[in-house]
Amino acid sequence: GQQLNQSPQSMFIQEGEDVSMNCTSSSIFNTWLWYKQDPGEGPVLLIALYKAGELTSNGRLTAQFGITRKDSFLNISASIPSDVGIYFCAGYVPGTASKLTFGTGTRLQVTL
Amino acid sequence: DADVTQTPRNRITKTGKRIMLECSQTKGHDRMYWYRQDPGLGLRLIYYSFDVKDINKGEISDGYSVSRQAQAKFSLSLESAIPNQTALYFCATSQGGSGDTQYFGPGTRLTVL
Numbered sequence: 001g002q003q004l005n006q007s008p009q010s011m012f013i014q015e016g017e018d019v020s021m022n023c024t025s026s027s028i029f030n031t032w033l034w035y036k037q038d039p040g041e042g043p044v045l046l047i048a049l050y051k052a053g054e055l056t057s058n059g060r061l062t063a064q065f066g067i068t069r070k071d072s073f074l075n076i077s078a079s080i081p082s083d084v085g086i087y088f089c090a091g092y093v094p095g096t097a098s099k100l101t102f103g104t105g106t107r108l109q110v111t112l
Numbered sequence: 113d114a115d116v117t118q119t120p121r122n123r124i125t126k127t128g129k130r131i132m133l134e135c136s137q138t139k140g141h142d143r144m145y146w147y148r149q150d151p152g153l154g155l156r157l158i159y160y161s162f163d164v165k166d167i168n169k170g171e172i173s174d175g176y177s178v179s180r181q182a183q184a185k186f187s188l189s190l191e192s193a194i195p196n197q198t199a200l201y202f203c204a205t206s207q208g209g210s211g212d213t214q215y216f217g218p219g220t221r222l223t224v225l
Contacts, residue, residue, distance in 0.1 A: 004154075006154075031212075033213065033214075035216075040218075040219070041218055041219065042116075042202050042204075042216035042217050042218050042219050043155070043202070043216045044216070045213060045214075045215065048213055088154060088155070090155075092212070099157055099160065099170065100155075100157070100214055102154035102155040102156075103154055104152060104153060104154045105154055
């Protein structure tokens with residue numbers, strides 16, 4: 001099936017640093033979603049992107065829908081310990097009737 | 113109260129046993145989904161339902177079945193569990209329409225011995 005390549009797979013950063021992660025696909029997507037999953041919990045939606053070039057913020061988080069429609073980026077500014085978790089990108093390929101495709105996740109660990 | 117609930121949260125069972133995982137939602141959404149999560153593989157779609165009379169196979173439906181008992185309830189069954197079905201299972205719901213956003217339950221951790 002369709003694969004989303006998410007990088008990096010894991011990150012170990014210090015509190016206060018900025019974080020960047022991205023997601024790429026070989027197919028065009030018409031929606032990009034970014035989720036965060038805490039240990040023992042289900043994914044929680046962070047940001048939704050609906051148009052190529054769209055840049056959307058949610059507090060310290062900023063995400064962009066790539067111009068080619070084949071990629072998306074998530075940035076976290078001034079990281080804090082509660083940012084720890086796994087971040088997933090997900091998207092809809094046009095014509096796939098609400099079937100989300102997920103990336104493999106970026107595990108973020110933040111040290112004091 | 114949580115909008116999407118799953119029961120049980122944890123289950124240990126033996127090979128060959130029949131298992132049912134249940135999902136309920138209070139969001140009033142028509143669409144419901146079952147996913148499986150394995151380490152390093154992200155979430156993969158097992159089955160999805162766009163309304164009570166609509167059931168569709170996802171990417172990895174073999175070995176699983178589902179039942180949509182009502183708009184708010186969607187259950188996943190493993191008729192004869194096997195060890196490689198050990199995983200985290202998530203239910204999700206969505207309203208439908210362009211740019212549909214899915215909301216996830218807390219998950220069920222299933223171990224098949």
